[in-house]
Amino acid sequence: MLGYLLKRLLYLVPVMLGVSLITFLLINLAPGDPAGLILRSGGVEPTREAVEALREELGLNDPLYLQYGRWLWRVLHGDWGRSFRTGRPVVEELLSRFPATLELALAATLFMLCLALPLGILSALYRHAWLDHLSRLGALLGASLPGFWLGLVLIYLFAVKLRVLPVMGRGGLEHLVLPAVTLGFGLAAVYARILRAGMLDALGQDYIKVARAKGLPEKWVIGRHALKNALLPVVTLLGLSFGHLLGGVVIVETIFAWPGVGKFAVDSIFNRDYPVIQGYALFMSVVFVLVNLVVDLSYVLLDPRIRLGKGS
Amino acid sequence: MSRLEVKKLCCHFATEGGRIEAVNGVSFSLAAGEAVGLVGESGCGKTTLALAVMGLLPPTARVSGSVSFRGKNLLELSEAEKDLFRWRHIAMVFQNSAEVLNPMLSVGEQIAEPLRRHLGLGRREAEKRSQELLEMVGLGGEWACRYPHQLSGGMRQRALLALALACEPEILLVDEPTSSLDPDSREEILRLLAELQNRYGFSLLLISHDLSAVARLTSRLLVMYAGRVVEEGPTEEVIARPMHPYTRGLISSTPHLFPYRDLWGIPGETPGLKLPSGCAFHPRCTQAVEKCRQEAPGLAPLPGGRRVACHRGGIVTLLEAKGIRHEYQLARGRRL
Ligand SMILES: Nc1ncnc2c1ncn2[C@@H]1O[C@H](COP(=O)(O)OP(=O)(O)O)[C@@H](O)[C@H]1O
Ligand code: SF4
Ligand SMILES: [Mg+2]
Numbered sequence: 001m002l003g004y005l006l007k008r009l010l011y012l013v014p015v016m017l018g019v020s021l022i023t024f025l026l027i028n029l030a031p032g033d034p035a036g037l038i039l040r041s042g043g044v045e046p047t048r049e050a051v052e053a054l055r056e057e058l059g060l061n062d063p064l065y066l067q068y069g070r071w072l073w074r075v076l077h078g079d080w081g082r083s084f085r086t087g088r089p090v091v092e093e094l095l096s097r098f099p100a101t102l103e104l105a106l107a108a109t110l111f112m113l114c115l116a117l118p119l120g121i122l123s124a125l126y127r128h129a130w131l132d133h134l135s136r137l138g139a140l141l142g143a144s145l146p147g148f149w150l151g152l153v154l155i156y157l158f159a160v161k162l163r164v165l166p167v168m169g170r171g172g173l174e175h176l177v178l179p180a181v182t183l184g185f186g187l188a189a190v191y192a193r194i195l196r197a198g199m200l201d202a203l204g205q206d207y208i209k210v211a212r213a214k215g216l217p218e219k220w221v222i223g224r225h226a227l228k229n230a231l232l233p234v235v236t237l238l239g240l241s242f243g244h245l246l247g248g249v250v251i252v253e254t255i256f257a258w259p260g261v262g263k264f265a266v267d268s269i270f271n272r273d274y275p276v277i278q279g280y281a282l283f284m285s286v287v288f289v290l291v292n293l294v295v296d297l298s299y300v301l302l303d304p305r306i307r308l309g310k311g312s
Numbered sequence: 313m314s315r316l317e318v319k320k321l322c323c324h325f326a327t328e329g330g331r332i333e334a335v336n337g338v339s340f341s342l343a344a345g346e347a348v349g350l351v352g353e354s355g356c357g358k359t360t361l362a363l364a365v366m367g368l369l370p371p372t373a374r375v376s377g378s379v380s381f382r383g384k385n386l387l388e389l390s391e392a393e394k395d396l397f398r399w400r401h402i403a404m405v406f407q408n409s410a411e412v413l414n415p416m417l418s419v420g421e422q423i424a425e426p427l428r429r430h431l432g433l434g435r436r437e438a439e440k441r442s443q444e445l446l447e448m449v450g451l452g453g454e455w456a457c458r459y460p461h462q463l464s465g466g467m468r469q470r471a472l473l474a475l476a477l478a479c480e481p482e483i484l485l486v487d488e489p490t491s492s493l494d495p496d497s498r499e500e501i502l503r504l505l506a507e508l509q510n511r512y513g514f515s516l517l518l519i520s521h522d523l524s525a526v527a528r529l530t531s532r533l534l535v536m537y538a539g540r541v542v543e544e545g546p547t548e549e550v551i552a553r554p555m556h557p558y559t560r561g562l563i564s565s566t567p568h569l570f571p572y573r574d575l576w577g578i579p580g581e582t583p584g585l586k587l588p589s590g591c592a593f594h595p596r597c598t599q600a601v602e603k604c605r606q607e608a609p610g611l612a613p614l615p616g617g618r619r620v621a622c623h624r625g626g627i628v629t630l631l632e633a634k635g636i637r638h639e640y641q642l643a644r645g646r647r648l
């Protein structure tokens with residue numbers, strides 16, 4: 001087990017290298033000059049000399065391999081650089097915003113589970129009933145509607161028309177509802193279908209017949225015997241959709257002006273804040289790999305066939 | 313007094329390909345402590361019959377007739393009422409397969425469930441009792457905390473037995489206990505089953521297509537063909553002197569009972585979805601007459617507590633060879 005863990009952590013190294021290199025190339029392929037943008041943020045058009053001087057100072061005139069090498073060298077020594085825009089260390093900027101993103105992601109996951117679990121179970125139990133059709137439609141919408149569209153519709157309905165929830169910003173629970181629903185809905189709809197398929201598969205197995213024969217109450221048969229087996233494929237896929245969630249976070253945070261790392265990253269992209277973009281990509285790839293590791297470990301713990309292997 | 317009385321039981325499945333008449337008017341009874349065998353080729357409706365008694369057929373099944381136990385017709389009970397009978401009074405050893413035990417729960421947890429549900433044992437007591445049950449079937453208590461995938465086929469069969477006996481039921485239905493077992497495990501399971509019946513005195517319905525296994529454990533035999541009982545009688549006698557042509561074929565194709573299986577056996581194939589008219593066996597029967605094609609024969613009593621469903625009263629003996637001794641003497645100089 002420990003060997004497996006170390007191997008997975010070691011696997012982080014190529015992932016981080018790859019992600020940072022690709023991000024670096026993309027940044028430099030995109031048009032736009034950070035020096036110009038920084039100087040223009042004062043509202044005054046800068047002189048050509050001023051821009052040139054700043055480019056020199058930021059090292060932007062060096063060849064690309066030198067720029068990347070310098071960045072990598074510093075990161076390896078724990079220095080992620082400073083934001084062009086705010087001048088504060090990148091790590092500090094990211095970490096101070098991360099709790100807000102985490103809060104949103106957890107709320108979305110919670111919403112996702114609260115919707116997907118009952119919907120998946122019920123649409124398997126009452127196959128081809130109206131709830132099943134509704135959840136099928138939901139999954140179709142959830143998978144095909146872009147997140148920002150749902151977000152805007154929700155804002156219009158609940159914040160503008162009904163005025164029951166705030167339009168944007170972070171605050172109490174009421175601020176969390178719309179962004180979490182926007183972020184979680186698509187996944188919930190898809191997971192409800194995955195769970196339904198898993199439930200149907202489990203319910204057709206012999207051990208369910210045995211459980212019924214034992215005279216167990218139906219809710220035990222469903223909850224203890226069928227659900228435990230049906231949740232395995234759901235857990236397997238959770239790690240994969242976490243990437244989906246991270247992508248969604250960026251959009252949702254922007255729509256709802258949620259002060260998390262996603263919104264910060266988008267702002268940084270608009271401002272060509274290279275160190276922040278690099279840092280964000282690196283940070284998120286670490287989070288992604290770690291979350292997947294946790295998901296895989298929980299899968300191993302959940303399934304006795306993997307936990308214990310054959311024989312022994 | 314019979315403990316279980318099944319009368320005119322029919323189980324029909326509605327499928328896309330049409331109606332499948334899996335069980336068609338089966339009647340039999342199980343007396344206290346009695347061991348009855350139910351044999352027949354695979355697909356003849358044995359498992360369906362057992363599941364119907366347990367009330368476990370899917371909603372696509374139409375079940376009619378009656379299953380009487382303690383003066384109640386089990387078929388008419390609600391699911392909640394059935395739950396009180398199932399496993400507590402009538403338990404079943406399901407056919408051994410990799411999915412018959414839940415892969416996510418330990419063997420002990422699965423045995424503990426009926427103990428807690430029906431006998432009201434606490435967690436600790438149920439755990440201890442399930443270990444004892446596993447020891448009783450020769451598996452050892454330490455297997456309680458293992459998981460199904462760690463068991464071999466023979467071990468799983470033992471675990472299934474322990475599970476079925478958890479609440480010491482009055483009636484035990486055992487479905488194909490020897491299928492997919494190697495010869496040694498088969499021997500052990502049969503010995504164990506006989507020993508357990510001796511000890512607990514449950515009524516046993518032993519379902520199998522393995523005639524020799526059934527012959528060893530039961531005193532009465534039901535022979536099923538295409539959803540009907542075609543012959544019934546004391547096991548020994550039925551095997552020694554089968555009355556129905558199908559029973560004879562079945563015995564002839566069982567190597568343990570009849571070493572010349574290549575010479576005999578049953579010609580033709582088991583019926584498919586659509587059952588033949590009249591006696592379902594007529595396309596394969598060597599003595600069929602016109603009436604066999606038109607009318608289904610009922611089980612008619614014969615002397616000696618035997619019954620057979622055949623228009624010709626069972627196997628027609630053309631030449632009675634028994635007791636005739638022919639002596640050939642080879643005298644010197646004489647030709648034979
Ligand atoms: N749930 C079901 N739906 C449709 N047909 C079924 C179902 N269960 C059993 N059958 C059919 O009923 C017949 C008897 O099956 P079964 O009782 O399993 O036979 P056996 O146990 O003697 O091998 C078979 O033709 C089988 O295909
Ligand atoms: S009823 Fe006719 S077809 Fe059926 S077993 Fe008897 S003789 Fe054969
Ligand atoms: Mg069967």
